[in-house]
Amino acid sequence: MSYRALVDSFSAEVDLPVHVNQVLAWVRENTDHKSILLHGVSRESTSFRGAFRRRSVPAGGMYSHDHEIYTDVFYGEDLADDWKRLVIVKEVIHVFDGPEACVDTPEKLANLIPSIIARQLSGSPFLPALNDHFGPFRAMAVLLPAALRDRMKEAVDSGSRTISEVATFCQLPEVYVDIWINYAPEIEPLLFEAP
């Protein structure tokens, strides 16, 4: 199953917030990623909010070629719940990343980190970094599905609801709700094209 299938599966949602556990259950049921562990970690500083690690570990006997996939999702235990929700879903959605978007060597890791802490894309394109920048919006597409997002935008534009109220109802960070409600038409097509 693909990222698009995940988004589609939540497209008719009428209850909010979409819970993190709904997304985890879908991923476990519809992909090879059965072993997903969430780690709430204490942060020495606020340099990162979360992380994702996917590992292949040999299963069976010495001559077996079987592997099991272990997925670890890290989030700052001090984060507010709305941030925890976005971080966890953003990270777990990386199970859909294709080989070209994956960081599986020390060289790629050394390339990724400067690209993502700069908070802007610069220099020659590095696909895994591009993918990481799109990550939070891929999560937003699941946590605030398009149909409901459009209804929320109508309410915000008419002045009957504020972005802050929508964010509270959806249990998502206000800054991302603001961008997602106001700029989704520009962002959305890129989520399905980017690596």
Place this chain on the structure above:
Amino acid sequence: MKEMDRLTKLLFPEGTEGSKVIDLKFFPGEQPVTVEEFCKDVHAAFVQADSGQSQSSEWFAESTTRQNVDRFFSAM
């Protein structure tokens, strides 16, 4: 690049008998940092988790109850 080297050794250890990293990704934090500071903090987080000192679970403890969006709009 001391912290980058230390993080690399932790995430790509030698002699893992077939176990290998498929992918790594990160969500940047609230404050701008250097690569070394970032690597140091991320290293500490992975050590916590791998040594069993993190709060680990298969599911997330939500603090909210789901509600039909019509309730949100009808309260206008």
